[in-house]
Amino acid sequence: MSSLTKTSTSSSEDEAEQLRRGPWTLEEDSLLLHYINRHGEGRWNLLAKLAGLRRTGKSCRLRWLNYLKPDVKRGNLTPQEQFLILELHSKWGNRWSKIAQHLPGRTDNEIKNYWRTRVQKQARHLKIDANSVAFQNVVRCYWMPSLLQKMEAQTQNETWQHQVLMWPGEQNSDSEQSRDACVSIGNMSKVSEFAGYQTSPVSVSGNDTLASMDCYSYGNTSFYDVETINLAAAATALSEGIPNPVNDCHLVDNDWVNDGFADHGLRSMGEPWELRSFH
DNA sequence: AAGAACCCCAACCGCTGAGAG
DNA sequence: CCTCTCAGCGGTTGGGGTTCT
Numbered sequence: 343m344s345s346l347t348k349t350s351t352s353s354s355e356d357e358a359e360q361l362r363r364g365p366w367t368l369e370e371d372s373l374l375l376h377y378i379n380r381h382g383e384g385r386w387n388l389l390a391k392l393a394g395l396r397r398t399g400k401s402c403r404l405r406w407l408n409y410l411k412p413d414v415k416r417g418n419l420t421p422q423e424q425f426l427i428l429e430l431h432s433k434w435g436n437r438w439s440k441i442a443q444h445l446p447g448r449t450d451n452e453i454k455n456y457w458r459t460r461v462q463k464q465a466r467h468l469k470i471d472a473n474s475v476a477f478q479n480v481v482r483c484y485w486m487p488s489l490l491q492k493m494e495a496q497t498q499n500e501t502w503q504h505q506v507l508m509w510p511g512e513q514n515s516d517s518e519q520s521r522d523a524c525v526s527i528g529n530m531s532k533v534s535e536f537a538g539y540q541t542s543p544v545s546v547s548g549n550d551t552l553a554s555m556d557c558y559s560y561g562n563t564s565f566y567d568v569e570t571i572n573l574a575a576a577a578t579a580l581s582e583g584i585p586n587p588v589n590d591c592h593l594v595d596n597d598w599v600n601d602g603f604a605d606h607g608l609r610s611m612g613e614p615w616e617l618r619s620f621h
Numbered sequence: 622a623a624g625a626a627c628c629c630c631a632a633c634c635g636c637t638g639a640g641a642g
Numbered sequence: 643c644c645t646c647t648c649a650g651c652g653g654t655t656g657g658g659g660t661t662c663t
Contacts, residue, residue, distance in 0.1 A: 365631075365657085387648070403649075404632065439651060454652070455630055463628090 362396045366405055370395055374402055375410055408449045415447030419456055421492035427453055428461070428481055428489070435473075 362370075377393035383406060386399030395402060408414065419427070423445050430441045436457075438450035445453065461481075465472035468480065 363633075385648080398633095399648075400634090400650095401632075407650095408631075436652065450651075451631075458653095459629060 361398060363401070366409075370397065371405070371410060374405060378406060378410075404451075408451050413447050414449060419448070419452075421489045421496070423448065424456070425486060425489040425493065427456060428486055431457065431461075432478055432481070 373393050373395055377389060377395075381389070381392075383389070383403075386403045388399070390397050390399045390402045393402070397405075426445060427441060430444060434440055436454075438454045438457075442448055442450040442453050462472045464480075464485075465474075465477050468477065470477045470480075
């Protein structure tokens with residue numbers, strides 16, 4: 343990024359010539375903060391001039407909203423926030439500002455960056471379109487449940503009920519592997535309260551296939567419910583080498599995982615692709 | 622140790638809609 | 643209506659830091 347715009351001849355262009363671009367300095371931040379504290383925000387072009395900033399109004403607005411505003415939250419997104427982003431994006435698509443409205447202190451820019459750098463990256467590694475139904479299923483079937491687990495782990499000390507589903511034959515195992523292999527479901531209504539969802543527990547049948555899935559729901563949507571998952575898309579995904587989450591939870595045994603995730607250090611990034619195989 | 626590759630994120634750009642004149 | 647300005651939104655870029663080879 344250049345620090346100053348190119349030179350020109352007319353007076354309006356002379357003004358443009360003086361406009362700064364690129365990273366903000368401490369002095370500029372201070373000027374902007376000071377001005378907004380005294381006069382409030384809005385009328386950004388005028389504000390930029392009156393504050394003595396050689397910046398466009400646009401630039402000032404962005405700097406304020408994304409960085410200087412006191413309620414802007416810094417730091418990594420929590421599992422709750424990540425879950426909410428995934429869920430709201432599945433509903434609204436790339437409506438970043440709308441999504442941001444539901445994450446206090448987070449900016450649309452931050453959410454957009456999260457989506458592009460984390461979520462779309464996963465899609466790239468899986469060689470599927472991030473906007474495809476197949477990828478949405480992957481998100482719903484693997485990522486979101488894992489985030490829910492993380493959220494549960496955070497709230498384990500609370501009093502609400504927690505239960506763990508075990509695979510058939512794994513109930514008595516105390517190994518780390520079996521604990522990983524099973525999928526925990528807690529009281530999802532508690533977990534999902536923050537997202538404003540009505541939840542209801544999903545009963546798991548004795549069917550081995552069903553029992554090998556983690557199941558939860560919110561609203562009328564039951565994950566892993568055959569009516570919810572687009573089986574055609576899942577079949578397509580399967581034909582493309584992507585495991586059908588309904589029938590295949592042996593992730594670590596699958597080349598998809600080994601090739602796509604492990605090689606890219608995703609586990610070390612703390613991403614939720616951490617289901618273990620079980621035998 | 623050094624260069625390459627990758628990743629993150631702040632900031633920019635272009636477009637659109639609302640509102641004023 | 644039409645034009646202009648402003649605010650806001652989503653897409654994109656590129657600098658700097660980190661990790662990999």
